Amino acid sequence: MSVLNIVNLTKRFDDVSVFENINLSVREKEFLVLLGPSGCGKSTLLNIIAGLESATSGRIEIDGKDVVGLEPKDRGLSMVFQSYALYPTMTVRGNMSFGLQVAGVKRDEIKRKVDKAAAMLHLTELLERKPSQLSGGQRQRAAIGRALVRDVSLFLFDEPLSNLDAKLRTQMRGEIRKLHDTLGVTSIYVTHDQVEAMTMASSIVVMKGGVIQQHADPQTLYDTPENLFVAGFIGASPMNILKGKLASRNGQLVADCGALQVDLSRYHFKRPPVPETPVMLGVRPENVKFGAEPGNGYTGATAKIDYIEPLGADTLVWTTVGDEPLALRVEPREARLDRQQMPLSFDLDRLSVFSPETEQRL
Amino acid sequence: MNSKTISRIGIYAFLLSSAAFFLIPVYIMVTTSLKGMPEIREGNIFALPLDPNFSAWAKAWSSACIGMACDGIRGGFSNSLTIMIPSVLLSVALSSLNGYALALWNVRRAELLLGVLMAGAFVPYQVLLYPLVIMTRTVGIYGTLPGIIAIHVLFGLPVLTLIFRNFYASLPTEIMKAARVDGAGFLQIYWRIMLPMSTSILVVAVILQVTGIWNDYLLGLIFAGRDNLPMTAQLNNLVNSTFGEKEYNVNMAATILTAATPLLVYLISGRYFVRGITSGAVKG
Amino acid sequence: MFSFRAKLPALLTIALTTVVAITILLVAISWTGVISATNTQLIPRYEFVGMTQYARLFATERFHVAFSNLFLYGACFISIALIFGFLLAIMVDQRIRLESLFRTIFLYPLSMSFIVTGLAWQWFMNPTLGLQHFVRGLGFPDFTFDWLINPDKAIYALVIAAVWQSSGLVMAILLAGLRGIDRDIWKATAIDGIPAWRTYVSIVLPMLRPMVMTCVVLLAMAVVKAYDLVVALTKGGPGNSSDLPAKFIIDLTFERANIGMASAAAVMLLVTTIAVVAPYIAYSFHKLRR
Numbered sequence: 001m002s003v004l005n006i007v008n009l010t011k012r013f014d015d016v017s018v019f020e021n022i023n024l025s026v027r028e029k030e031f032l033v034l035l036g037p038s039g040c041g042k043s044t045l046l047n048i049i050a051g052l053e054s055a056t057s058g059r060i061e062i063d064g065k066d067v068v069g070l071e072p073k074d075r076g077l078s079m080v081f082q083s084y085a086l087y088p089t090m091t092v093r094g095n096m097s098f099g100l101q102v103a104g105v106k107r108d109e110i111k112r113k114v115d116k117a118a119a120m121l122h123l124t125e126l127l128e129r130k131p132s133q134l135s136g137g138q139r140q141r142a143a144i145g146r147a148l149v150r151d152v153s154l155f156l157f158d159e160p161l162s163n164l165d166a167k168l169r170t171q172m173r174g175e176i177r178k179l180h181d182t183l184g185v186t187s188i189y190v191t192h193d194q195v196e197a198m199t200m201a202s203s204i205v206v207m208k209g210g211v212i213q214q215h216a217d218p219q220t221l222y223d224t225p226e227n228l229f230v231a232g233f234i235g236a237s238p239m240n241i242l243k244g245k246l247a248s249r250n251g252q253l254v255a256d257c258g259a260l261q262v263d264l265s266r267y268h269f270k271r272p273p274v275p276e277t278p279v280m281l282g283v284r285p286e287n288v289k290f291g292a293e294p295g296n297g298y299t300g301a302t303a304k305i306d307y308i309e310p311l312g313a314d315t316l317v318w319t320t321v322g323d324e325p326l327a328l329r330v331e332p333r334e335a336r337l338d339r340q341q342m343p344l345s346f347d348l349d350r351l352s353v354f355s356p357e358t359e360q361r362l
Numbered sequence: 363m364n365s366k367t368i369s370r371i372g373i374y375a376f377l378l379s380s381a382a383f384f385l386i387p388v389y390i391m392v393t394t395s396l397k398g399m400p401e402i403r404e405g406n407i408f409a410l411p412l413d414p415n416f417s418a419w420a421k422a423w424s425s426a427c428i429g430m431a432c433d434g435i436r437g438g439f440s441n442s443l444t445i446m447i448p449s450v451l452l453s454v455a456l457s458s459l460n461g462y463a464l465a466l467w468n469v470r471r472a473e474l475l476l477g478v479l480m481a482g483a484f485v486p487y488q489v490l491l492y493p494l495v496i497m498t499r500t501v502g503i504y505g506t507l508p509g510i511i512a513i514h515v516l517f518g519l520p521v522l523t524l525i526f527r528n529f530y531a532s533l534p535t536e537i538m539k540a541a542r543v544d545g546a547g548f549l550q551i552y553w554r555i556m557l558p559m560s561t562s563i564l565v566v567a568v569i570l571q572v573t574g575i576w577n578d579y580l581l582g583l584i585f586a587g588r589d590n591l592p593m594t595a596q597l598n599n600l601v602n603s604t605f606g607e608k609e610y611n612v613n614m615a616a617t618i619l620t621a622a623t624p625l626l627v628y629l630i631s632g633r634y635f636v637r638g639i640t641s642g643a644v645k646g
Numbered sequence: 647m648f649s650f651r652a653k654l655p656a657l658l659t660i661a662l663t664t665v666v667a668i669t670i671l672l673v674a675i676s677w678t679g680v681i682s683a684t685n686t687q688l689i690p691r692y693e694f695v696g697m698t699q700y701a702r703l704f705a706t707e708r709f710h711v712a713f714s715n716l717f718l719y720g721a722c723f724i725s726i727a728l729i730f731g732f733l734l735a736i737m738v739d740q741r742i743r744l745e746s747l748f749r750t751i752f753l754y755p756l757s758m759s760f761i762v763t764g765l766a767w768q769w770f771m772n773p774t775l776g777l778q779h780f781v782r783g784l785g786f787p788d789f790t791f792d793w794l795i796n797p798d799k800a801i802y803a804l805v806i807a808a809v810w811q812s813s814g815l816v817m818a819i820l821l822a823g824l825r826g827i828d829r830d831i832w833k834a835t836a837i838d839g840i841p842a843w844r845t846y847v848s849i850v851l852p853m854l855r856p857m858v859m860t861c862v863v864l865l866a867m868a869v870v871k872a873y874d875l876v877v878a879l880t881k882g883g884p885g886n887s888s889d890l891p892a893k894f895i896i897d898l899t900f901e902r903a904n905i906g907m908a909s910a911a912a913v914m915l916l917v918t919t920i921a922v923v924a925p926y927i928a929y930s931f932h933k934l935r936r
Contacts, residue, residue, distance in 0.1 A: 047539075050539075050543060051542075052539050052542065052543075052647065053647050054647055069649055070649070071542070071545075071648075071649050071651070071652050072542050072543045072545070073542070073543070073544070073545030073546075077543070078543065079539070079540070079543045081536040081539065081540060082536070083534060083536045084536075085534065085536035085537045085539060085540035086540075087537065087540075087541075087554075087555050088537075088559060089555070089558035089559055090558075098541075098544050098546070098554070099543075099544030099545055099546075102544060102545045102546045102547075102550055103545055146540070146544070373737050373740050373742065374742070376733070376737055377737050377738070377742065377748055380730075380734060380737075380752065381748060381751045381752070383810070384751050384752055384754070384755060384810065384814075385751060386770065387763075387766035387767060387769075387770055387810070388766070390766070390769060390770055391766055391769075394769070402775070403775075406779060406780040406783045407769070407770070407775060407776050407777065407779065407780050408780055456663055457663075459659050459663070460659060460660060460663040460664055463655075463656040463657075463659045463660050464660060464664070467648060467653055467656035467657075468647050468648055468653070469653070469656060469657065469660060472660075475660065475664050475665070475668070476664075478668050479664055479667060479668055481927070482667065482668065482671040483867075484867060484919060484923050485671065485675065485916065485919065486870045486871055486892060486912070486915050486916065486919060487871060487873075487892075488873075488891070488892055488895040488896060488899075488908075488911075488912045488915060489674070489675055489678050489912040489913070489915065489916045490671065490674040490675065490678070491896070491899065492677075492678060492681065492899055492905055492908070492909065492912075493673065493674035493675075493677040493678055493681075494670075494674055496677075496690070497670070497673075497674070516667055516670065519663060519664070519667045520667075523663075523664065542652075547652065547655065548652070548654075548655035548656050548659075549655060573756075573757055576759070577757075577758065577759030577760070577761075577762075578759075579759060579760065579761050579873075579874040579877070580873055580874060580896070584900075594759050594761045594762075594874075597761055597762075597765070598761050598765075598877060598878060601765055601878075602877075602878070602881065610769065610775070613765070614769070617762050617765050617766065620759065620761070620762055621757075621758050621759065621762045624757040624758065624759070625754065625757050625758070627757065628753075628754055628756075628757035629750070629754075632750070635753070635756075635757070636753065636818050639756060639815055639818065640818055640819055640822065
């Protein structure tokens, strides 16, 4: 059962198109993240869902009701803003009570709800303070508290953690996700930070230039990206992309990438592959290892080690194969500079093949 | 003496003589108002009073003759007060609401409306006076207190709307969004969120209006009616239209009394006063 | 972005204030224009007489005096106030002691009514009691300062009083501008050996151009509106020698009951105002568009 349904939504500013014909469904209790670089249209989409901006055409249904044209307050949602947007002349309690007062809720009912939300967010001691007397993290919690007190079916988050320092951000991420799991309210969260998206989301929508690139859960996005953009955007260390073409070797389908010959027999193609098709082969660093066993993904290539980046838990080794760079993640003790040339093997279940022109997954 | 000291001396010399230039009229007024008439006739304008006393002030306040009545200028003082207070309140309230609407409610052609309104501020009063007289007469408020108040509100609208609109436009945009998501409407947002955030600009606007309205002469003379003549009009009548010998000490005392209120506002408000005048200077 | 229903109160507010105000202003201006083409004396009489009022106007001596005074007074007042105000701003900006005190002194005249200013200077310039009397008493029997009763000089008396009242405003605006200028410019000119006055004139002044223009516009508005000051200081005299259009029009309207001609004069004043202000508006509009 979907809480939010977006049908053929289009937004244009004069002649400039922000996005065209977006279709999206959000299920109940989902924590959906709209992820993408600046300017991809994610914040605009969120504002339109909220009713703060109007779409050029299309339908938005919240709980089955068409909300296009409705004011934000009639849509049954709450929003948390990047700059917190707390009312500076009111206390935290005042901020949290305001929406309920406007809705005409009785005073003791308001107090009850505010106290309950404050307890959930550890804000109880801060209730009588004004925003200027709070730290960044406290303000953000207050902003979340304001969203929490109303009985809504949808929470919207507009890059709420961007203004916090890294440590606080990590902490708040966990708190927000925990809150979501406790309350079970459907949430849509906008961010440009893929780490945030990966750690918090139950489902991610990757957007670029107003177009949805892929809509899937984090792991799927990571393992089987639908196009080159998603492949490059998701994941802390970038996916290795190699140019090559499809070929037949000894009756088996391989990706012929010059020095590397990669066995594609275990790869799931969407359509039957055609030999000689040029491809871009993607493989993540942690799925590349040193080794030369033929049945175990040996590529037949030897890599020259250029330099290593110790990351603590593992080490990133930068090599050159043929003319192209390739990165591997190995355990620290396996990374050696003294062995200048090492054979490379790929994990054959974890490959991605893309078309160079369409950039789509094959 | 090196050139730096010379220039320092030059600077202070300039500043001090300028200060003297600015202070001379006040000095003259104060000293003369404390002198007796014989002393004034005899002596020179810069001399200090021989026997300073406030009798001229008392006379100016309560018994000087303006036209037919000899009740001093205190009537004018209370008239000015009666005109000023509602005018200031009404014009500031209306303009702030107006500026808020123009700034934050995405009204089409808001800029154009504001521009035309501002253009109205440039139009000399004389072009509007006679038609306004007829209009107020038709509505029945010519020569009455409501009439002069309405006129002051009208003439205050352009500049005040501008400064309020600029102020509200400069506030963080997400507060408006949060308020809308919270479900608040036009007046609620104004009353509970925007207005509390506006104290500094309200002070500026009030100062601007208090000074402008108190110091007004022409509009009050025409539209307030004989019973409500502001202090400035009564002052001018007192000084420039009395027959017989001019009692300079009384005249100057009356002048000081008239100038006292806005001067006090100025001295107390300092920085806000300057902001007020220069905000009138910030165009579009 | 906003639904119409939500925007309604905002639109209503604007309609009831801004739109009403603009309507009143436009109606009033047009009405004056219409009356200037009629034969109205005291009560509106809509007999159209074309340009007769204007012809009569241009045949009136006082009209010419008033308008030529306007430009004379305007030119003197604006230029002197600008220069004096600029100098004050520069001096105050020199990190002097008692800066607040000086600023307070230079600015307080702005809080005065023009009536007060006019009266104060009337006494100072009074030949029998004021400056002339004082200096003669000091031993200069031939010293004359009779501008108030001298038809050729009366208009300049107005200039002095107006400069006294408004230079502070120029100072305040330009001081804010000066304070906003990067201090490193002074270091640069020091290294290049440019004298201070040259820096002010050739470098600082151009940087302050928008503020100077703002001052010019504000001062020009005060010039066009000048009425109270004339009434208090010279009453337009001696005779009509220090008359200004604002006073001329008011006198025609309320004392002479010649509203037709007054309206014609008012239209002339409006035309003059537009001619002065329009370039400025066009310029700022143009800059806004960029």
